[in-house]
Every structure is written in structure tokens, then in C-alpha cells.
Amino acid sequence: MLKNFIWCFLFLSLSASISGQAWEFEQNIVLEGVLKRAERTIIKNPGGEKQTKVERSIVLITDKPLLFSHSITIGTEQLASTETSYPHIEVSLPEEFMPLIEKHVRCCGNFRRSFDFFGDKVILHINTALDCDQPIDSLKTVFYEPEEVEVSGLLYKATYPGPPEYMSIKMGDHPEEVVILILKSPINIEIKGEDNFNEPEKGVRELQVVFSDSMLSKHNMKEEVILKGTLYHAHTAHHRRRVLMMVKSWKVNQSIITAPD
Numbered sequence: 001m002l003k004n005f006i007w008c009f010l011f012l013s014l015s016a017s018i019s020g021q022a023w024e025f026e027q028n029i030v031l032e033g034v035l036k037r038a039e040r041t042i043i044k045n046p047g048g049e050k051q052t053k054v055e056r057s058i059v060l061i062t063d064k065p066l067l068f069s070h071s072i073t074i075g076t077e078q079l080a081s082t083e084t085s086y087p088h089i090e091v092s093l094p095e096e097f098m099p100l101i102e103k104h105v106r107c108c109g110n111f112r113r114s115f116d117f118f119g120d121k122v123i124l125h126i127n128t129a130l131d132c133d134q135p136i137d138s139l140k141t142v143f144y145e146p147e148e149v150e151v152s153g154l155l156y157k158a159t160y161p162g163p164p165e166y167m168s169i170k171m172g173d174h175p176e177e178v179v180i181l182i183l184k185s186p187i188n189i190e191i192k193g194e195d196n197f198n199e200p201e202k203g204v205r206e207l208q209v210v211f212s213d214s215m216l217s218k219h220n221m222k223e224e225v226i227l228k229g230t231l232y233h234a235h236t237a238h239h240r241r242r243v244l245m246m247v248k249s250w251k252v253n254q255s256i257i258t259a260p261d
Helices: 002-007 095-100
Strands: 010-016 021-023 029-044 051-074 077-092 104-113 122-131 140-143 149-161 175-190 201-211 225-233 243-252
Touching (some): 029 077, 077 104, 095 122, 095 201, 140 149
Parallel strands (some): 077 122, 140 175, 201 243
Antiparallel strands (some): 010 021, 029 051, 051 077, 149 175, 149 225, 175 201
């Protein structure tokens, strides 16, 4: 009974040797390191029957080790405390930043506990990832609506789970198809004038695009295109990227020679 009572008062604090500073779970932090794909093999022997499972994940190998402090407290009395140093941490990485795997990056995000209450697994949920080899000041800066902007890149379609739960198509959620633009070069997006709706974003690599008129053909989806339109920040569950573009006109980039089918 006492053991269960202690677990109910388990607190986990985190600190990083890069600054010696502690964070609450919902506070944004900045870490630098290299993104890597990782896997581990778990072998279990329930009832003497060997079972093997491979778990795959993405980790951030930090430039400096992270120091995790675990403590068990009842009231004001601390019963136990341990500190462990980790050279890497598992991350939740949005699709936009997948091309940065194997690169040295600067990540902004927050720590979250795993769903296993009795475990001590912590995951870094990344909101923004910047390529350290591509200085943020070197990126082109554009502005939100009403200013019209021009961007170029490749388009592709993606399907995500929609209502009612926005969790799983297999579990009954309605599929929602969206069009994504992979930008030829990352951009910074700023606010001009008074704007209580949009938010500045750095190192944007992909945009969700909405066509106000005609949609590109299936053939054009394989070519580099130039889009003109206005940008606005994501604000609903239907928005799958940080920033969206309302496309007013488009054309195939004539300077790019595409191979015939």
C-alpha cells in the first residue's frame, strides 16, 4: 500500500548540463545535436516462450549530455533522488523535419512523459528544427497576408486522419487529403504591421497549400512549380503544417527541364 502511495507522488525534474537550468515539462527548451534513426531489440520470455520485438525511433544525439534528475517526494520530504546522464534522447519529429535526419540541428521543443505512468521514459517533442549548417539569417524572409508572396518547390499529396478523433483512419476517422509543398529552400515568415492571428516562424521547409482556383494536373505534381499567394498560420486540426498558403496562381518552372514519362 505504501509503495503505491509513493508512486502517486512521483515527480520528475529535468536539467541539462549545457546550461545547468531546470525546465517544467511544458516549457520550450533549445538543444543542439545530430538527429539519427535508432532501433532496439526487446526480447521477452513469457511462460518460457521467447518473443522478439524491434522498436524503431528517432533520437537527438545532443552536443552535451543531458542530466535527468528523478526524485520521490511525499509532502515536503524527499525520500530518494538519483541523477543519470544521457548522451541522447528520443524525439517526436514532425514530417516537415524528416529531411534533417543525419544533420546537425538546433531544436526547439518540450519534454513530455511517456504514457506509461510507472516508467521514466521522456520524449522531446520538437516544434522547430533548424539546420545548423544553414544560418537562420541567410534564409529568405517573407510576410503573412495580405502581402502576396512567391515560392517554389515540389508538391505531393498526403492523407491524414480527420474527424471525429483525428487519430487513426483504421479506427474509423474520416481520411483527409491535403497538398503539401516542399520548398526549394527554407524560409522565415514574419508579421508586418498589427496582426493578432499569425505567428512568426523560422526555417519553414514545407507549406500546406490550398488552391483558390484550378488544381495542378497529376503530371505537374512531378515538376517544380512556382506558386503565388498569401500565407496564414495554422489554427485548426485540419491544418497539417505550421503555415498554409492560399494559392492564387501557379506555373511550372520553365528553367527546370523535366524528363518525359
